[in-house]
Amino acid sequence: MCQVECRRAGRMLQIQSFVMFAVLAGLALLPQSAVAQQAKLTAEQLLRQYVPLQKGIEYDTPRPEELAKCRLVQEKNSYVIYGPANEPLRRFTDSNGDGPPDMFRYYRLGLEVYREVDTNGDYKTRKNTRPDQFRWMNWGGTRWGVDLDEDGRIDTWKVISAQEAARVAVEALIAGDLKALSTVMLNEADIQALKVPAAMAKQLQDATADLPKKAQASVANAKVLNTRSVWVRFDPPPPGLVLAEQSGAARDLVVYENAMAYVQNGEKLDLISVGEMVQVGDVWKLVSVPTPLDTSGQAVVVMGGILMQSGMGGDSAGPTQEMSADMQKVLADLQKLDENSPPPDAAPKTLVDYNVARANLSEKLAGLSRTEDEQLQWIQQLTDSLSTAAQSGLYPEGLVRLQQLETTVKANQKLLGYVYYRRLMAEYAVRLKEDDKAADEAAARKSREATQKWWFEQLENFAKQWPASEDAPDAVVQLAISYELMGRIDDAKAWYGQLAKNYPKTEGGVKASGALRRLSLTGNPLQLAGKNLQGQPLSIEQYRGKVVLVVFWASYAQPFLADAETLKAVYAKHQKSGFEIVGINMDPDAAAATAWLGSNAIRWQNLREAPQQAGAQPGDFGFGIVSVPTMFLVNKEGIVEGGITSRNLDLAVDALVQGKKLETLKPQEDPAAPAGATSAALSAAPAAAGTPRPKN
Secondary structure (H helix, E strand, C coil): CHHHHHHHHHHHHHHHHHHHHHHHHCCCCCCHHHHHHHHCCCHHHHHHHCCCCCCCCCCCCCCHHHHHHCEEEEECCEEEEECCCCCEEEEEECCCCCCCCCEEEEEECCEEEEEEECCCCHHHCCCCCCCCEEEECHHHCCCEEECCCCCCCCCEEEEECHHHHHHHHHHHHHHCCHHHHHHCECCHHHHHHHCCEHHHHHHHHHHHCCHHHHHHHHCCCCCCCCCCCEEEEEECCCCEEECHHHHCCCCCEEEEEEEEEEEEECCEEEEEEEEEEEEECCEEEECCCCEECCCCCCCCCCCCCCCCCCCCCCCCCCECCCCCHHHHHHHHHHHHHHHCCCCCCCCHHHHHHHHHHHHHHHHHHHHHCCCHHHHHHHHHHHHHHHHHHHHCCCCCHHHHHHHHHHHHCCCCHHHHHHHHHHHHHHHHHHHHHHHCCCCCHHHHHHHHHHHHHHHHHHHHHHHHHCCCCCCHHHHHHHHHHHHHHHCCHHHHHHHHHHHHHHCCCCHHHHHHHHHHHHHCCCCCECCCEEEECCCCEEEHHHHCCCEEEEEEECCCCHHHHHHHHHHHHHHHHHHHHCEEEEEEECCCCHHHHHHHHHHCCCCCEEECECCCCCCCCCECCCCCCCCCCEEEEECCCCEEEEECCHHHHHHHHHHHHCCCCEEEECCCCCCCCCCCCCCCCCCCCCCCCCEEEECC
16 A cells, blocks of 8 residues: 555656646746745755656755845846755756756755756747756766656666666566666667677577566566665676677677675575676666575676677677668567567457567568578567467467568578468467357367377477477477376377477476476485475475375465365364375465465475575475376375376375375376366466375
């Protein structure tokens, strides 16, 4: 509630500032008596009502009891407010000599620290009396910002230091202000201004692409960056000079390789990785979105950014050509579109319109590209936007455009594979939506079976035709996961094996190795140890002599929530007989897990493995978990009996606590689940380690 009221109050101050700007801009510089008669303004009124439009300005304002002692004086080309000690507090100046003030200046300790300027003189037309430039100086800093549309927010910087750029970026993340963040992020125009080789330009473009997604990932760790976080300081290494002969750029570059920053959270200081920064003219820009470092103190900062690296010598591809005026205009349109991108939870039609607009601009940029690498980048962005829009089912033309694009790029097999895979994903999503429109459940099931069969065939064909594609691991992951969730364990193991062998260093390859381990657990001792949600050590060995259910869960997963009551009931029934549950939480935010446990009166212990990086999913302890809940039972000797579902949990636990042995069988298919149901992320499905039953 406080945040809402504070925002409202801040907005009212801005509105009042605009009003006072209008009043002052409408006054010619007259004798003091004429001013008082025409506007009836006093120093106290101006001090109370006129405040900076930009946040965080440190300037002098008298205490309430001192306001009446302040004086409003007319000097040459200015109205000046003096404080009780005759110190300057505000100055409203007519900089061009045409009468009305167009410069509004703030002071601290006698020095001007901030000013707002109307440089275009539009106060004469009365259409807009707002300032369009903002400058910081002396104690205030070095910033010079420009507000192109005069909405009170800075659109671009003419001057900003590295320290101030880092602060703008971090405070923008704290406030959730994507527009402010974009003003200090390296953009296409900056990359062109640096005149770096095409290969390096492509790396920089990739690093700064999809700003909304990267910003969202950065603030996923709410303990480090939240609305209560306060900027403390910038902590960079010495700036480095990257010679043109080293980078292949047209001129030397000044770079911070691994800059850091600190924010205050209560009594605790947290470290933020600002990353690589580069000077573009008089402006410093960030190459990547600032990222909170993990709070364990184990974070490793990788040395070497894109600009300061070996192997990018002067014999690289030469600098790119100058950008045409048409391309600059389209890039500006794209930047404005991205700055106002809708949130992920916006209405589907709004998201579709955004992606279609982005696709259209990317298509124009592909046509205006000066190099093959540049054209490749824009065709890929065109493809991504069309695929995203088409998957909604609200843009059927998207599939047609993707098919046409496949024909256009067919001479480039690598690019064809990129377009082909995204067209497949879009078509699959559309087919599933059409399946749901069947006349009855039987028809829908039959239709979904046909769609799944088609999907598996397409994925297998893609993996074989483009094995070196960057999308090949994703295709294989989907095949393996889909087969596992269908209960086709041999097929799943085959694809997991291929994934682990051919792509061992990818995220999918690591998960595949874990999945193979998990699918081979039955009959083997379980090794599981870590820290619980309270940070205390916890090991499965502590439960030797008891029957244990290991359950991977997340508080946001509806299928787990549907099973939770059954788990609680079985726990209450059998705990006194030697049954325990060990949960493994996979919530992105540990606080959400703790809150759910408390509200549901859960008493069993829960392990949690910290994410490897901010915004990532917490670890699964090397079991390659693909859906939640995933559950398996461990007998009193610490041997895994097999996977289990909530439907036969009570029966299995009852047998095990009585000392009976279980025989593992292939998992029973859930009759309520669609045939071949897949899960691209953590969702719900029976564990595929074998469903146990009592042995007679």
